Amino acid sequence: MPRRSPDARPRRRPSTTGVLTCLVLTVMAAVYGFDWLAARQGGAVPWSIGDLVPAAARDHPQRGFEETGGRLAPVVTVATPGTSYAFQHTRTQDGREAPVAWSPCRPIHVVVATAGAPADFPAQVTAALAEVSAATGLTFVEDGPATEPVSLDRAAFQPDRYGDRWAPVLVGFADAATVPDLAGSVAGIAQVQMAEEPFTRDAHLVTGTVYLDTELLAPAPGRTGLEYLPVLRHELGHVVGLDHVDDPTQLMHPTTGVPTFQAGDLTGLAELGRGGCAPGL
Numbered sequence: 001m002p003r004r005s006p007d008a009r010p011r012r013r014p015s016t017t018g019v020l021t022c023l024v025l026t027v028m029a030a031v032y033g034f035d036w037l038a039a040r041q042g043g044a045v046p047w048s049i050g051d052l053v054p055a056a057a058r059d060h061p062q063r064g065f066e067e068t069g070g071r072l073a074p075v076v077t078v079a080t081p082g083t084s085y086a087f088q089h090t091r092t093q094d095g096r097e098a099p100v101a102w103s104p105c106r107p108i109h110v111v112v113a114t115a116g117a118p119a120d121f122p123a124q125v126t127a128a129l130a131e132v133s134a135a136t137g138l139t140f141v142e143d144g145p146a147t148e149p150v151s152l153d154r155a156a157f158q159p160d161r162y163g164d165r166w167a168p169v170l171v172g173f174a175d176a177a178t179v180p181d182l183a184g185s186v187a188g189i190a191q192v193q194m195a196e197e198p199f200t201r202d203a204h205l206v207t208g209t210v211y212l213d214t215e216l217l218a219p220a221p222g223r224t225g226l227e228y229l230p231v232l233r234h235e236l237g238h239v240v241g242l243d244h245v246d247d248p249t250q251l252m253h254p255t256t257g258v259p260t261f262q263a264g265d266l267t268g269l270a271e272l273g274r275g276g277c278a279p280g281l
């Protein structure tokens with residue numbers, strides 16, 4: 001069963017100066033493929049018994065969907081690295097600790113829920129994803145407006161809605177009536193789900209959600225309408241694997257007023273883009 005990580009914690013209500021708040025929820029979806037017999041060969045999965053089972057009868061999608069066997073974009077080098085960054089989850093890779101990250105060898109699909117959102121929200125999501133892509137070397141593909149209701153109890157694999165692949169990242173606005181964790185002081189929530197490759201047990205991020213609080217961030221008298229942009233960037237930082245830092249000069253500080261990714265954030269994002277391919281997921 002998915003579980004929430006103990007780092008889920010509410011933050012103070014944002015002030016009019018743009019103090020950032022968010023709640024991080026991490027859902028771990030451990031997927032052990034007893035039906036998986038394919039060898040890891042050059043990043044490709046040539047054959048899998050699991051693929052012969054109808055998607056509706058599985059708890060995971062076909063292995064290696066859209067994996068290309070190599071990076072889709074070059075690794076990112078930070079000209080002026082910082083040290084203030086942290087990862088939500090790490091794993092042991094080649095004898096050292098490495099962050100749990102997305103495969104850079106397949107696109108990360110994203111859908112945008114527009115209900116209750118500012119009119120420019122889809123365009124701003126596109127711009128923010130471009131920033132994260134440039135900082136990580138990960139590739140995002142937008143699949144258009146979401147048809148899925150916002151929810152914290154979101155399945156990582158929804159074959160009836162999205163086909164035989166991991167559900168895309170869902171980005172949208174929500175209120176506390178729909179997502180109770182947004183009540184009170186919480187301006188945004190990021191949630192990621194990860195899965196482990198069979199045999200190698202390599203963990204990778206496979207889907208996620210970003211919900212921005214309608215009450216605190218949607219257009220309203222006295223707001224510029226753009227207060228949500230730093231929160232959106234911050235939550236997307238969580239979606240690709242960053243955790244909070246105690247340094248208020250960084251965007252990943254839980255209550256900072258910094259509007260954009262800073263040196264530490266960018267260094268962590270670049271590292272998160274250096275994960276391995278995930279042909280078994």
Ligand SMILES: [Zn+2]
Nearest residue numbers: 022023024254
């Ligand atoms: Zn946060």
